[in-house]
Amino acid sequence: MKNQLKKYGLILLMLLGIGQSYAQEECWLDDLAGIMQGSSHEPFRSFITNDDNGFIKFKELYDSVGANTIRNNSDILNLYARVPDAVKDKMSDFAGGQAVRFTRDFGNLLPSQSRNLDADFVDGWKRLDDLGVDDVARRNLENIVQSSIINKYAHNIASASQSRKGNFGEVGADLDLNIKGYESLQIRINNINAPGHNGIDGVYRAPDGSYIIVEAKYGSAKLESANPSTGLPRQMSDDWIERPGELANAIGNQQLAQTILNSDYKRVLARVAPDGTVTYRLIDEEGYVIMGGIGNFNP
Numbered sequence: 001m002k003n004q005l006k007k008y009g010l011i012l013l014m015l016l017g018i019g020q021s022y023a024q025e026e027c028w029l030d031d032l033a034g035i036m037q038g039s040s041h042e043p044f045r046s047f048i049t050n051d052d053n054g055f056i057k058f059k060e061l062y063d064s065v066g067a068n069t070i071r072n073n074s075d076i077l078n079l080y081a082r083v084p085d086a087v088k089d090k091m092s093d094f095a096g097g098q099a100v101r102f103t104r105d106f107g108n109l110l111p112s113q114s115r116n117l118d119a120d121f122v123d124g125w126k127r128l129d130d131l132g133v134d135d136v137a138r139r140n141l142e143n144i145v146q147s148s149i150i151n152k153y154a155h156n157i158a159s160a161s162q163s164r165k166g167n168f169g170e171v172g173a174d175l176d177l178n179i180k181g182y183e184s185l186q187i188r189i190n191n192i193n194a195p196g197h198n199g200i201d202g203v204y205r206a207p208d209g210s211y212i213i214v215e216a217k218y219g220s221a222k223l224e225s226a227n228p229s230t231g232l233p234r235q236m237s238d239d240w241i242e243r244p245g246e247l248a249n250a251i252g253n254q255q256l257a258q259t260i261l262n263s264d265y266k267r268v269l270a271r272v273a274p275d276g277t278v279t280y281r282l283i284d285e286e287g288y289v290i291m292g293g294i295g296n297f298n299p
Contacts, residue, residue, distance in 0.1 A: 027067060028058070028059050028062040028063070028067070031062070031067060031070060031071060032048075032055070032058060032062075034071075035070075035074075035077065036048065038074070040074045040078075041074055041077055041078060042078075043077075043078040043081040043082055043111075044074075044077040044078050044080065044081040046081065047080075047081035057088055057092070060092040061080060061088070061091060061092045061099075064091075064092045064093060064094060064095070064099075065091075065094055065095065065096040065098075065099040066095075066096040068096070069096035069099055069100060073099070073100055073103065075103045075107045076099050076100065076103045076107075078107070079102075079103050079106065079107045079109075079114065082109075082111050082114035082115065083114050083115065083117050084115060084117065084118065086118060086119040087117050087118065087119060087121075087122055089119070090119055090122040090123070090126070091122070094126075098126065098129055101129060101138070102122075102125065102129075105125070105135075105138065105139045120148040120151070120152060121144060121145075121148060123147075123148055123151045123152070124143075124144040124145060124146070124147035124148030124149075124150075124151055125138065125144050125147070127147045127148075127150065127151055128143060128144065128147050128179065131179070133179045137178065137179040140178070142178070142188050142190065143175060143178055143179060145190045146171045146174060146175040146178075146188070146189070146190065147175060149168070149171050149190075149191075149192050150168075150171065150172060150175065150275075150276035152192075153168060153192055154274055154275050154276055157218070157274055158219075158274055163193070163196050164192050164193070165218040165219070165221075166196060166218065167189055167191070167192050167193070167194050167196075168192065168218050168272065169216040169217050169218035169219075169221070169270075169272040170189050170201050170202065170216045171189050171192070172216070172218075172270075172272035172273075172276045172277075172278055173201070173202060173214060173216035173270035173272055173278050174188055174189065174202055174216070175276075176270070176276075176277075176278040176299075177202070177204055177214070177270075177299055180299045181206075181207040182204040182205065182206055182207070182212070182299060183204060183205040184202065184203075184204060185203040185204060185205060185250075185251040185253075185256070186200070186201075186202055186203050186250050186251050186252075187252075199246055199249065199250055200213060200215075200241065200246060200247060200250040201214055201215050201216045202214040202215075202216060202270075203247065203250055203251050203260065206299075210263065210264070210265070210266070211260045211263055211265040211266070212265060212266045212267075212268050212299075213236075213241055213247075213260075213265055213266070213267055213268065214268045214269075214270050215235065215236050215267075215268070215269055215270070215283070216270045216272060217269065217270070217271050217272065218272050219271075219272075219273070219274070223235045223236055223269065223283075223287060223288075223289070226287075233287070234286065234287035234288075235287055236267050236269070236283045236287045237285060237286050237287030238267075238285045238286075238287075240287060241261075241267070242261060247260060247261060266282060266297070267282065267283035267284070267285075267287075268280055268281070268282060268283065268297055269281045269282075269283055269289055280296075280297040280298065280299065281295045281296070281297060282294075282295045282296070282297050
């Protein structure tokens, strides 16, 4: 009730034309008065009118992103009005530039789509934005989902199950390569609890059209040795990669698999740290990591 009285009292001040003097010390209220009188802020006006805490939420957003951003980007306010409260809280933590980019990326969503955004999604997007990735990579929904997984599980992945560690490693490597312009040819993992699988982790087309075959490992996990009892070759050796159907099963395309096998593909180990950062080393045809400078791989 107190918030309602405050809200309606401030609206009355604005309607009576005396809000300007009150706003000499509270510029945000002066700007809000102008917004409420504008013609391009209908979703936001509806939000302010119907949300008991609308003034408080607006003030938090205003303080975070800055007056100039608020004044010059009506789409920010209209998107803010449509998203759930958890996303409003995240938007109120944005700097001005981030609010502009987030709105540019998602301001055209339908109202029903805006309401389906959640805090994890925003955290994933913000991580990509903080990394400075390009617009295409930052807007890619699969990238955002994978980025949110890194955000959500990085703090406790060290004590997680082997299955989760494996998926975390694959997600970290897949995301890193995609934001660097590589194209995943396998189905991308979008769940920390995705079913485990044996075989090739990732196959990628590089920006120059060449191919790399990647084994992702979390932490200090090692490549599997050959198994004499089963006849399974050493992991990531050519004999292991070129087993009948192995590559085709990984990417779901027999013709493309044969094209890759006939090419000068590279074998790569991607080692993923608990914070999601990735380092790479080349692997030789026998499945052993190449040491020294000759083994460096920088996607």
